[in-house]
Amino acid sequence: MEVILTLAGIWFAFWLLGGALRAIGAAAKSAVATVKGEEPPARRFEARVSQTTIELKGNTAPIFEIEVRGPITAPYAGFEIQFVVHAMDITDGEAKPIFCALDWMQEADTPLLEYRTEAAPLPYQHAIISDWSRRAFVPIDMVSLPRSGTRRLEFHVDVVSANPEAKYFFGQRVSGVVLASATVRTSVEWAEIGYEEMRERRTRIEELTLDLAMAVSAADGSMDRAEGAVIRAWLGKRVEAIEDDEEKSREKRRLNGLVTAAYQKATAGELDMRAMCSELTEISDPAGRYDALELCLHVAAADGRAEEAELNTIRQLGEWMRVSLDRLRGMEEKILPVSMHVGDADDDGLLGISGAMSPEEVRKHLNREYRKWNSLASHSDPSKREQAQEMLSRIAAARRKHVA
Amino acid sequence: MGESSKQWRYRGRTYRPEELSSLILRKLSLDAESQLGKVRDAVITVPAYFAESHRRATMDAGELAGLNVSAIINEPTAAALFYATNHEVNGKIVVFDLGGGTFDVTVMRVAGRDIDIIASEGDRHLGGTDFDRVLAEIVNKKARLETGAPAFPSDIELQKFLNQAEERKRALTTRPNQRVLIQNDSGRAQVSVSREELEEGISPLVAKAEMLVEAVLDEARLDPGEISKVLLVGGSSRIPFVQRRLEAIFGFAPVTEVNLDEAVACGAALYSGLNALKENAALVPAGVRSGLSDVQLVEVANHSYGTITVSTDEETGRRILANDILIPKGSSLPCSETKTYYTMADGQDVIEVQITQGESKDPDNVNIIYQENMPLPPNRPAGRPIQVTYSYDKNQRMECSFRDVESGDLMAVELSSLEGALEAETKRKSRAALEEFQIE
Ligand SMILES: Nc1ncnc2c1ncn2[C@@H]1O[C@H](COP(=O)(O)OP(=O)(O)OP(=O)(O)O)[C@@H](O)[C@H]1O
Ligand SMILES: [Mg+2]
Numbered sequence: 001m002e003v004i005l006t007l008a009g010i011w012f013a014f015w016l017l018g019g020a021l022r023a024i025g026a027a028a029k030s031a032v033a034t035v036k037g038e039e040p041p042a043r044r045f046e047a048r049v050s051q052t053t054i055e056l057k058g059n060t061a062p063i064f065e066i067e068v069r070g071p072i073t074a075p076y077a078g079f080e081i082q083f084v085v086h087a088m089d090i091t092d093g094e095a096k097p098i099f100c101a102l103d104w105m106q107e108a109d110t111p112l113l114e115y116r117t118e119a120a121p122l123p124y125q126h127a128i129i130s131d132w133s134r135r136a137f138v139p140i141d142m143v144s145l146p147r148s149g150t151r152r153l154e155f156h157v158d159v160v161s162a163n164p165e166a167k168y169f170f171g172q173r174v175s176g177v178v179l180a181s182a183t184v185r186t187s188v189e190w191a192e193i194g195y196e197e198m199r200e201r202r203t204r205i206e207e208l209t210l211d212l213a214m215a216v217s218a219a220d221g222s223m224d225r226a227e228g229a230v231i232r233a234w235l236g237k238r239v240e241a242i243e244d245d246e247e248k249s250r251e252k253r254r255l256n257g258l259v260t261a262a263y264q265k266a267t268a269g270e271l272d273m274r275a276m277c278s279e280l281t282e283i284s285d286p287a288g289r290y291d292a293l294e295l296c297l298h299v300a301a302a303d304g305r306a307e308e309a310e311l312n313t314i315r316q317l318g319e320w321m322r323v324s325l326d327r328l329r330g331m332e333e334k335i336l337p338v339s340m341h342v343g344d345a346d347d348d349g350l351l352g353i354s355g356a357m358s359p360e361e362v363r364k365h366l367n368r369e370y371r372k373w374n375s376l377a378s379h380s381d382p383s384k385r386e387q388a389q390e391m392l393s394r395i396a397a398a399r400r401k402h403v404a
Numbered sequence: 405m406g407e408s409s410k411q412w413r414y415r416g417r418t419y420r421p422e423e424l425s426s427l428i429l430r431k432l433s434l435d436a437e438s439q440l441g442k443v444r445d446a447v448i449t450v451p452a453y454f455a456e457s458h459r460r461a462t463m464d465a466g467e468l469a470g471l472n473v474s475a476i477i478n479e480p481t482a483a484a485l486f487y488a489t490n491h492e493v494n495g496k497i498v499v500f501d502l503g504g505g506t507f508d509v510t511v512m513r514v515a516g517r518d519i520d521i522i523a524s525e526g527d528r529h530l531g532g533t534d535f536d537r538v539l540a541e542i543v544n545k546k547a548r549l550e551t552g553a554p555a556f557p558s559d560i561e562l563q564k565f566l567n568q569a570e571e572r573k574r575a576l577t578t579r580p581n582q583r584v585l586i587q588n589d590s591g592r593a594q595v596s597v598s599r600e601e602l603e604e605g606i607s608p609l610v611a612k613a614e615m616l617v618e619a620v621l622d623e624a625r626l627d628p629g630e631i632s633k634v635l636l637v638g639g640s641s642r643i644p645f646v647q648r649r650l651e652a653i654f655g656f657a658p659v660t661e662v663n664l665d666e667a668v669a670c671g672a673a674l675y676s677g678l679n680a681l682k683e684n685a686a687l688v689p690a691g692v693r694s695g696l697s698d699v700q701l702v703e704v705a706n707h708s709y710g711t712i713t714v715s716t717d718e719e720t721g722r723r724i725l726a727n728d729i730l731i732p733k734g735s736s737l738p739c740s741e742t743k744t745y746y747t748m749a750d751g752q753d754v755i756e757v758q759i760t761q762g763e764s765k766d767p768d769n770v771n772i773i774y775q776e777n778m779p780l781p782p783n784r785p786a787g788r789p790i791q792v793t794y795s796y797d798k799n800q801r802m803e804c805s806f807r808d809v810e811s812g813d814l815m816a817v818e819l820s821s822l823e824g825a826l827e828a829e830t831k832r833k834s835r836a837a838l839e840e841f842q843i844e
Contacts, residue, residue: 287720324719334768367622370615374527375707375763378455380771389529396611 045070045180047157048132051140051188064155064186066115066136071128072159072180078121080162081179085115085136086171089145090185091152097170098153099195101142107168113143119162147194154185201283206238207258208280209292212317214266215273216296219313223266226302231259234295273313277320289321293328297335306336308345315349326352337387338394347394353402362402370395405454405461422461423834426468430838433471446471447676449668451501451508452478452706453526455761456773456802456819468834474679480510481521481703482671483637487662488514489674489699495632496522498620500658501668502613502646503638505531509617511624511631520702523623523734525616530609532640536569538605543569543584543595551590576602577642603645610649617653623734634658637667674699705796708733709804712758712767713745725767727760730794731802740795744809747788753780755790757806757815778815780808 047068053060066085074081086107088095100106100113107114115136135157145151158173159180160166166176193201210231217227235255242248265271280289296317300310311332318328329352338350348354351369353362373395376388405425411418433443450462459476466473480499487493493514501508507530513520540555540562547555556562572582576599584595621628634650636658641647650658663670678699680687710729717724730741747755757778762770780788789809796802805816 285720287722290720327719330766363618364622367615367619370612371525371619371623372763374525374616374619376769377528378453378458378771379762379769384769392527392612393608396608396615399611399615400608 043070043128045072045159045182047155047182047184049153049155049184049186051186054137062140064138064140065134066138066155066157066184067132068135068157068182069129069132070180070182071126072122073126074122074179075125077123077125079125080119081122082119082160082162082165083115083117083135084158084160084166084168085113085138085155086158086168087113087138087143087153087155088171089147089151090154091150092146095154095171096146096196099144100138101144102139105138105142107170110170112170113138114168119165144192145190145194146196148190148192148197151188151190152185153188154183157182157184205280205284205288205292206255207262208276208284209288209295210258210262211265211271211276212273212280212292213295213299214262215271215276216310216313216317217299217302218266218271219309223263224303226304227299230298230302231295234298235259273317274320277317281321286323289323290327290331293318293321293323294331294335297331301336301340304340305342306340308341308343311336311341311345311349333387333391337383338390339383339387347398351391351395351398353398359402359404363399366395366399366403405458405465417837420834422465423468423838425462425465426834426838429465429469429471433469444472445474445676447475447477447672447679448473449477449479449482449672451506451526451528452480452510452524453508453528454478455707455771464831468831468838475675477672477675478510478521478524478703478706479668480508480512480524480637481519481701482669482675483635483662483667484510484512484514484519484671485674485699485701486667486671487635487659488517488519492516493633496624496626496630497633497635498617498631498654499635499637500613500617500641500650501637502640502643503531504640505529505533507531507613507616507638509613509620511620511626518700518702520736521704522626523620523704524706525620525623527612527616530612531638532570532573533566534609535573535602535606535640535643536566538609539569539573539597539602540565542597542601542605543586546595546597547586547588547593550595551586551588551593553588553590555584555586555588555595557588572597573602574642577644599644606643606645610646613646614649614653617650628654635662635667636660637662637664639665675701701798703737703798705731705733705735705737705739707761708763709794709796709802710760710762710770711745711792712756712760712772714748726765727762727767727770728765729763730792731796733763735796738795738797740793742791742793745790745792747780747784747786747790750786751783752786752788753782754778755780755806757817759794759804759817759819774804774817774819776815776817778806778808778813780813781811784810 045068047066049064049066051062052065053062064087068083072081087098089098090096097110098113099111101111103111105115106112115138117135145153156171158166158178160173161177161179164176166178167174213231213234214223217223217231235252238255239248239251242251280292284292293314296314300306300314314332315325315328318325329350332350341350351366353365357365370392373388373391376384377392379385379388405421410421412421412424413419429446429448433446437443446466448462448466450459454462462476463473480501483499483501484497487497494516496511496513499508499510499512501510506526506528508524508526510524511522513522543565544555544562547553556565568584572584575582576597580599582597584597586593586595621631631654634654634656636642636647641658641664647658647660677688681693685693708729709731710727712725713728714723715726715728716722728743728745730743731739735741754777757774757776758772759774760767760770761773764770791805791807791809793805793807794802795804802819803816804819805814807814
């Protein structure tokens, strides 16, 4: 987050600097030649785009540089104009939007990329920019494309009336007057994951999460009502934030489909938990992995009993997902407190003792755990106090077992 | 104590813990009065781990017993005070107090008569009565083996046996075996319990004490080798097995020559003498005065105190509520800490002031001991600084202030264990009801 903020700050400074450059350019006027009373040279207004870098406060930042040249005709000399740049990703046949993370480089009502110069008067009614002249730059790190790979981008430059200002919505002009415009295409190698891929990933993460929860639910041999209710509640939370009714029901249908599929896979014994975990680890950030584990824990807790098989399954999932096992244990202590445990399973898993620890490490670990639970023994919540007492007894028993 | 949910029924009325405690205090002060004449002021000792609410309930109990409670001090401090005024002590000592129902362990630095508490831990459910129960279980099990029926088929019978169990347990401190006569459905039988069997039975409980001893050393960042003495306090530390386990940790035997049962009370008496000396030296007899003159006590905060804040989870990058500690457990008293927090939202016109007690970062795992909304000036952007100051004095009195830096608005809270928690009216009613227990 901090990195982004710093970058955003630098870009803001750069944008102001850009304003200064334009002012200098306008003062020199050398690039703008006029032909009074004659026809302007028969050249079109055109644009070109290149990828380059810019040096800013010691940082090198990659940018798309957009240059223009050619004639611009205004209703009268001194007419206030602006250059406005939009971009679309046209790789997949249809034009897909390109978003920008900097809010001052966005359309007024959407997060779509829009670069707009400050308003400046056109000195002559018929003006011409004779040499390629930079009019816009787009910070590459700040934009997001639909997908990664080789992408085809189309930049569109409009010279528009500044008064009243021309407005755009999803790249389409909705008000104002255009004096000149040009379109230019370029290809780019995009390494960053795209927003469509992100959405697909999210869907896949949801799917894997549900599959894992179903697998955990099936681990004790049966799937019961309470477990179903937990999964439904989880789905419910995902749709409740959606305001649009139609979208809500579409999302509900989609999620219900995922559940049905997960159920079928689980009952058919088709779920390979290890493979699911490694895929999840690959495509999801830690938050998504903890979410999946949390749902699994709630599913295991649904019937009010934590069977050893369920606990071991979830701990195994945690290992496969390479999450912090300490943190997972903390979640387990909350969702599946020791009072829910059934059978007299070995307490080592519950207490976070691993076979790799030396007796001295076990001793230190148990002392730490003891202190943690002892401070909970005076919690205002009686169930917390009870849990703490139980854990203290088990920790003491573990000490007897592991420490001479 | 200090848990309003706990109540006992007796003859159609329910009693709060503080009320029951007041009866004991009353009995004690009457006993003292029979020797000393009118008793007015009292210093009451409490386990070091007692939290705010427990201390306040203790104040209430004292008041209900008709006493003016001039101070509440920690038991290990009192024990060490007593020891240090009678012995030449220099270095770090551990006070190990295993009583009837609770266990307390404290590390302190003693130089002559200056006592600095370094760290303290306690378990409120560990003591002699647990050992009595262990002995009863052993008897029960053996009876079942020998007679085919348990010794105590019901809880009532078990309860009855516990008194006897205590006696047997004590006897096992000096003798290798004890015989218990039982009568159950299969008739009479004699069950013998050896000291080893009792030791085996209580060892998981003693392991708890061992862990707290090690925990408190960890907390004080000390190795057992750096401790020069281990002082035993409390009746249950007479048990040889307990002493052996301590020796195993420290490499030397604990000090047994102090009066285990009275060290705390004597220390409290010394403490009240100290107070009296400061207030009115004439009240203190000359002989006592010289012994008191140069004692210095430094206590520590026995819990961490903090506030609930919004922070970013390092691993997931998500915003979470977290308990942020201002005064960590073990801080020497008096102490004061100020931290600046910032408002989160544009136009935020209120903050929820929460004072927590507990060690965890997880808000669910700490106690909220104070909660109130503090209004802020409207229409301001996010990021306005709020300065939070916690000050904790020697009498375990804490002052917390939340200050909106820009407007100067202040919300100050005083949390004092020297003030009871009960309303005056409740106290009056309680006192009236407790009259019935007057012992003449
Ligand atoms: N010789 C002994 N062997 C074993 N236990 C003993 C012996 N003498 C006393 N005790 C036990 O000590 C306990 C009482 O200790 P103490 O008087 O220190 O407790 P307390 O201060 O009243 O309780 P607490 O400190 O837990 O509030 C009883 O459980 C008693 O059985
Ligand atoms: Mg005691």
